[in-house]
Amino acid sequence: MTGWVAIAGLGPGAEALVTPEVTATLAEATDVVGYIPYVARVAERPGLTLHASDNRVELDRARHALEMAAGGRRVVVVSSGDPGVFAMAAAVFEALEAGAPEWRDLDIRVLPGITAMLAAAARAGAPLGHDFCAINLSDNLKPWALIEKRLRLAAEADFAMAFYNPRSKARPEGFARVLELLREACGDDRPVIFARAVSTPEERLTVVPLTEARPEMADMRTVVLVGSSLTRVLRDGARPLVYTPRSAPE
Numbered sequence: 001m002t003g004w005v006a007i008a009g010l011g012p013g014a015e016a017l018v019t020p021e022v023t024a025t026l027a028e029a030t031d032v033v034g035y036i037p038y039v040a041r042v043a044e045r046p047g048l049t050l051h052a053s054d055n056r057v058e059l060d061r062a063r064h065a066l067e068m069a070a071g072g073r074r075v076v077v078v079s080s081g082d083p084g085v086f087a088m089a090a091a092v093f094e095a096l097e098a099g100a101p102e103w104r105d106l107d108i109r110v111l112p113g114i115t116a117m118l119a120a121a122a123r124a125g126a127p128l129g130h131d132f133c134a135i136n137l138s139d140n141l142k143p144w145a146l147i148e149k150r151l152r153l154a155a156e157a158d159f160a161m162a163f164y165n166p167r168s169k170a171r172p173e174g175f176a177r178v179l180e181l182l183r184e185a186c187g188d189d190r191p192v193i194f195a196r197a198v199s200t201p202e203e204r205l206t207v208v209p210l211t212e213a214r215p216e217m218a219d220m221r222t223v224v225l226v227g228s229s230l231t232r233v234l235r236d237g238a239r240p241l242v243y244t245p246r247s248a249p250e
């Protein structure tokens, strides 16, 4: 049997937002590897072994997937959203680079998914309609000083911004500091969209001006979008319409 690894994005939560390519690849797999809540989204069936593991063991999980594929298994590594956005695709390539030379000859594919910021932006209108950037606010894998530097430069460049991993129980103060820094750099009126659990039954969208944004409005199931100076709010409430025009003045 020829083994392979597919690193697949399951989208933000709704079944309708899983791509047909990912569904078809899961149907061919012998093994699925991933973080517990993501593996739980894959239906069990005869011939399929589910390997769920805890957070923060991404490299172990990646090595396990590569070892199984080298042994002839057909392995899908699952991430939420898109696997290339703060997720397992880079972890698999890190393991590949440091691993057995023969792993580089394996059939390895990355299957895109709908990332949280795009699902959230679609729900809110088109807040990322002009230039934007995405920043992971977790300092697990990078120094906090680098996050602050990137935030300042993104604000100075007038990007709209998407923040992943905004606030966890282990790091409650970081996001408060982010809001403070943004108020200093962008003023009080900038629209902020808190998009929680997008495309799931617990979905909740809140749009507030920066001055009313509070750290407790975000948790680890929230992606936060911050407008540029040109972003407009046409309607707020539960079904907001927020957009950033396609052009910027000279």
Ligand SMILES: C[S@@+](CC[C@H](N)C(=O)[O-])C[C@H]1O[C@@H](n2cnc3c(N)ncnc32)[C@H](O)[C@@H]1O
Pocket: 012, 013, 079, 080, 081, 082, 083, 084, 085, 086, 087, 114, 115, 116, 117, 120, 163, 164, 165, 166, 195, 196, 197, 198, 199, 200, 219, 220, 221, 222, 223, 224
């Ligand atoms: C480790 S990152 C994984 C991102 C994922 N690979 C993606 O492309 O969406 C986890 C973060 O993604 C965001 N996220 C994932 N799913 C979400 C959803 N359904 N609604 C809102 N934010 C979500 C949150 O910011 C969460 O803390």
